[in-house]
Amino acid sequence: MIRALVIMGLGGMAALVLSACPTVDLGDVPPDPNVCRPDRAYYEEMIWPSFLAPAEAANSCVAQAGCHAASNGRSALRLDTSDPPNHDANYSAVTRFLNCNTPDASGLLTKPLSTEDPHGGGDIFTPGDAVDDQAIAVFRGWFP
Numbered sequence: 680m681i682r683a684l685v686i687m688g689l690g691g692m693a694a695l696v697l698s699a700c701p702t703v704d705l706g707d708v709p710p711d712p713n714v715c716r717p718d719r720a721y722y723e724e725m726i727w728p729s730f731l732a733p734a735e736a737a738n739s740c741v742a743q744a745g746c747h748a749a750s751n752g753r754s755a756l757r758l759d760t761s762d763p764p765n766h767d768a769n770y771s772a773v774t775r776f777l778n779c780n781t782p783d784a785s786g787l788l789t790k791p792l793s794t795e796d797p798h799g800g801g802d803i804f805t806p807g808d809a810v811d812d813q814a815i816a817v818f819r820g821w822f823p
Contacts, residue, residue, distance in 0.1 A: 715774055715777045715778070715779035716774060717774075717777070717779065717821045717822055717823070718821065719770055721820070721821050722766070722770050722773070722821070723766050723770075725817050725820070725821070726773070726817065726818065726821055727764065727766065727769065729813075729814055729817040730787075730814050730817055730818050731747075731758065731769075731773070732758075732760070732764075733814065735810070740756070740758065740791070741758050741760045748760045749768075755772075755775065755776075756772060756773070756775075756776060756787075757772060758772060758773075773787060776790075779822065782818070782819060782821070782822040783819070785818075787818070788815070788818055791804050792804045792806070792815070
């Protein structure tokens with residue numbers, strides 16, 4: 680934004696003084712809460728069993744250590760692990776960690792991804808590992 684000030688000087692002479700306000704780039708505008716809602720059926724069929732609660736317990740967000748189980752979950756990601764799980768509640772919780780504008784910047788992916796955001800549970804996914812790459816591909820497939 681540029682502001683112009685006209686200053687009247689002696690003899691009716693006017694001087695134009697320009698002042699600029701600094702601009703700060705905060706990056707992409709995040710979507711409003713509850714706007715990022717990728718396909719619910721894909722979540723139940725692919726994301727839950729392949730990404731959040733896979734058979735391989737070491738790569739599960741809710742198995743063994745139960746780091747993100749609703750009963751004793753850590754952080755805001757608390758998932759219902761009953762049988763069958765409450766997919767309504769879990770879908771709602773999971774979508775809070777998505778960035779639909781830039782899916783690879785989603786907290787649901789960057790936290791457990793090796794070399795990205797610090798994850799209290801350690802690195803869950805390592806790029807280059809065939810099984811981990813498949814889980815990451817499943818996550819990316821959730822976004823149109």
